[in-house]
Amino acid sequence: DTEVTQTPKHLVMGMTNKKSLKCEQHMGHRAMYWYKQKAKKPPELMFVYSYEKLSINESVPSRFSPECPNSSLLNLHLHALQPEDSALYLCASSPGGRGKRWAEQPQHFGDGTRLSIL
């Protein structure tokens, strides 16, 4: 069982739709991440939240809008996506903590949401 839960597992949407991806963890982690993974490629970082505040945005288009309502939840709001946005979207968390290099902390990944844009 994964400790990071992502819903839905699959999502098909049109280019004019608005949808949201959800991620939840109850490990008390204070850093949460969104990654995008295309077929046969490595995961690419999109956003990092630390203590519920956005700390890294990897120049992601505004049609992707992250939200961290509380320390356990992370959402990714989608609007007016393009066919090239079809991918596996992965959420991850790590303990975080101030004064530490987060990337050294093993990240716990969810199983992802496979998104298809028609």
Place this chain on the structure above:
Amino acid sequence: DQQVKQNSPSLSVQEGRISILNCDYTNSMFDYFLWYKKYPAEGPTFLISISSIKDKNEDGRFTVFLNKSAKHLSLHIVPSQPGDSAVYFCAEGSGDKLTFGTGTRLAVRP
């Protein structure tokens, strides 16, 4: 520009033998590396890590070696088992974010 590279996209090994997965990096300032394993339809899972103050780290069947002068690291799996069949990513974690390598698909033949 890919700063972490895994030049072998795939590797096939007989069960019980050693699997060696390689990773090269370009930035000599990188000082912390991690290996993740990914099964289909699942997220990556952390395997093992190494800091540049070491040249070897071992955890059960998994050993990671770091050669700083060559900017090269490798993951050894001994003995290999069919359940090890997966995609393996090396990653560098010297800052606030992970940068993944391109991945190597390992197939362990029974």
